[in-house]
Amino acid sequence: MQTISKMGETILPYLTENYSIVSGIFLLLLLLLCYFFSGKRTKRESTDAKKIALVKKAFEVCREAVMILSDKQELLYVNKPMRELLKFDIYREERTLGKNIKVSIGKEFRVLEELIEEKCASQKTPRLPPIQAKLQINGRGEIPVNLSMDVLQVGEEGVSKSEWSIVSIHDLTAERKHIAQEYQHKLTALPNQIKALHDIHALNAKLHLNKGKMVLMLLNIDNLSVLRSILGNEQTDKILKKFAFYLKSSPMREIGSSYHTFYNNFLLILNNVEDLETVKKIAQNIQKELRTFYKVGESRLFLTASIGISAYPDSGPVMKLFDNASKALSKAEKNGHGRIEFYIPEERKQKYDELVLYNDMHAALEREQFEVYYQPIVDAKSGRVVSSEALIRWHHPEYGMVPPDLFIAVMEKTGFIAELGRFVLNEVLKQQKRWELFQFRQIPVSINLSLIELEEGKFVEYVEKQIAYHKANPDLIRYEITEGLAMQDKKHFAMQFNALKKLGIAIVLDDFGSGYTSYAYLKRFPASLLKIDKVLVDNILTNKDDQYIVKSIIDLGHSLGMKVVIEGIENKNMADLLTSYGCDYFQGFYFSKPLAVFEFQKMLRKA
Secondary structure, three states: OHHHHHHHHHHHHHHHHOHHHOOHHHHHHHHHHHHHOOOOOOOOHHHHHHHHHHHHHHHOOOOOEEEEEOOOOOEEEEOHHHHHHHOOOOOOOOOOHHHOEEEEOOOOOEEHHHHHHHHHHHOOOOEEEEEEEEEEEOOOOOEEEEEEEEEEEEOOOOOOOEEEEEEEEEEOHHHHHHHHHHOEOOOOOOEOHHHHHHHHHHHHOOHHHOOOEEEEEEEEEOOHHHHHHHHOHHHHHHHHHHHHHHHHHOHHHHOEEEEEEEOOEEEEEEEEEOOHHHHHHHHHHHHHHHHHOOEEOOEEOOOOEEEEEEEEOOOOOHHHHHHHHHHHHHHHHHOOOOOEEEEOOHHHHHHOOHHHHHHHHHHHHHOOOEEEEEEEEEEOOOOOEEEEEEEEEEEEOOOEEEOHHHHHHHHHHHOOHHHHHHHHHHHHHHHHHHHHHOOOOOOOEEEEOOHHHHHOOOHHHHHHHHHHHHOOOHHHEEEEEEHHHHOOOOHHHHHHHHHHHHHOOEEEEEEEOOOOOOHHHHHHOOOOEEEEOHHHOOOOOOOHHHHHHHHHHHHHHHHOOOEEEEEOOOOHHHHHHHHHOOOOEEEOOOOOOOEOHHHHHHHHHHO
């Protein structure tokens, strides 16, 4: 009984370190456990027995699945959620459950007992922080879970202590099912627009791996409203379902993915396409199939689709592809049924040659054609400049000032963006030292970070080395990471983000709201600032939905201890409205466009 009473004393440190993985009710129950078992040794055994019974009863109603294993991996306690999760009867099955549970953290399944023993051997304070894993019990099916584990020393001072393993498991099956439903069109079961936008972000981060083009093809079945009035809802829905099945099962699936965005609109995302002629043939094959693929009785319906196409890099940056495909679709519909339109801006076709930009970029560094501009970030209440964002500009000898979205897209695809990132870091560090020498007000400067820089390896070591070389203050450097890059959620990336934070470099989560970030991951992401994407505030003065969304994101950021920056502020009315929502900082043309360093210094002296 004395050994058991030590449990309250040993479990409290476990509780304070791991409170984020348990529900509020579980927190109260563990505190109750500590209170009951911290009594004097002189208390009567009958009183202790009552307390143990009460605590066990309390554990039965908590939501978190918990088991406690002895140092011999024998089962000491399993609460009701754990028994339900594992379909385990404590009175009928053997008590060595740790040997029957298999866990897959990576690719291979391992016995839970081996995992616990390995952690005990490798660490002084063995523990397993919350991780996503797959669970297998007695050969039954796999269960997606969040798994955490800690080992407690239980026993009296001066006496050999036992090690108890506390294993907490949160079943993710319902959550995964809910997310899958959110990503799925209810009628056709194809992925919906939310999933499409999420996938575009993910593909954007991997563009450098492909040599071909990335293409978005937006299709709208013509006259579907008229057909619905003639055929009825049931037949019209069958048309949509059959067309969805055709897109999902056709040979196109080998080079891309299909989505049902809304009503009669479908989207194809094609990866690594060699040329636009191939895309045109795919669109023509779809038109051909539509003309004959559906019958009503003995009659075949003559169906057509308006198709709008955008391609990277021909139509602009990846994050504009969906909007550009919509513009192309609108043009196709205006020109008549069954039309195919590409979105390729004339000025891009005529003025810029991607091959010339690619060939010139390396020499541009040596010839000092690149220049760092600074766009101020101001305090929402005072209007005072509190930081800035470093933005690269290219003065090309033939093209003049090349639009950043053009040359950065080429650099990301070729991998040159990593070299450019190192250039920007060094320019910013040198400028920070100049401002310090000439007694300018010291403000942090944000630098954009690309996926390629992280994947190249030794990124953090390079940053640390350059900060030491320039004798710069790391508190005055920030790295901006796009929401799409942050959602990669790779262990390697997370380690680098945390390593930057340890150096004193703040992390800014950029373009927030343009993708799909889970709340659970956002809580773990080591960002101190949240940047709301410009697309959410473009129509905020007239769009009530945008107002609710932006206000909610501001509140979310503040609840997680982050300051919030909003980009794209273009007038005083926008600034006043967003100030009333509690936004911390603003960035946009209303305050200043990106400035060359000598212009920015003038502003810095006045502000």
